[in-house]
Amino acid sequence: MSDTSSPQDTPRSQKRASEAAAIKLLPKLVEAFVWNNPQRMAEVSSAVASSIDTHHPAIAKKIRDTLSRNLRPVHARAIPDGLISYEEARHGFSNVVLPEYLEAECAAIVQEHSKHDQLKAFGLDPRHKVLLHGEPGNGKTLLAEAFAYEIGVPFLRVKYGGLVDSYMGGTSKNIDSIMEYVKNGPCLLFLDEFDGIGIDRNAKGDVGEMRRVTNQMLIALDRLPSTCVFVAATNCLDLVDSALKRRFDFIFEIPKPSVDLMARCASKELSPALTPGHNVSNLAVKVADLGLKNLSEVVNLCKRIRRDIVLNDGNGISRLISSEELPRY
16 A cells, blocks of 8 residues: 655644644643743743744744743732742542542532632632641642642642741731732642641630731631632641631541551552553552551552562562561651
8 A cells, every 4th residue: 555645744743743732831821920930931931932943943932032031920919939839730639549428529629610600600609718637648738739630720839937937927927928929810729737827816825926827817718719729737626726617618637547548549559550560459458458557658658569569570579568567657
């Protein structure tokens, strides 16, 4: 059978592919512009230039020349220096192991945000304030990032070390700066160690400054636009002020994992897709029965098993999953 394709088909298809790659980057470029994130804008713009360099060199050069001038947007609120890490969510709910009733609740929240306009027609906003609590190592941060991924918004992580200020009134001002920034557009704002900011105002030994911080957080949550999904996390729910708790639409406990939940987690981590050429999925039940403390330990042990497959052809696996040789973290 003769080849009837034109010699120009390959270059033409390559050109279309490069243009398609550039077009796919445009939403990320607009998003970075809206959020006044010059570094992200530079990264995406550079990727656009690289994708069209071969077929549109003049345009690629113009993009790079513009970048060299270090232009900055002026219309939007700038990222509060040292207070927020602007990130792109890397995974969705499929990477988080949760009890079924929590999976359903999380899916409901995402659905509300996908129907924002329909709810608005009925005088309603999607529920957007979530408080996660439970023992450490069971996925609170992972779930917050998954929410951002599923809703399709930037993941803004509060830098706790920068938020808490030793100067009087400094922490409250930092909260104000963060809450002003999230008004730029739809996003997810994640604050860990929430009990340190929303401390119970009736707690013994409470000082006036921390009481003012709690009051400021109350005001901030009342004024938070529904376009911002606020996810807070704490290991100590009892320390959080009761009035703050009432501001949340959902309070989720991430429970200590059952053996079944640990087995589900291990099955994901030991999936044949992650162990090419080796099938160790049968070890998931054994890992779950080891009595590990939390899901983080399950994940870490499974990663050690996968590393042993790569480095030692799996000869050390039996030692790794023996009760006498449990990893300590």
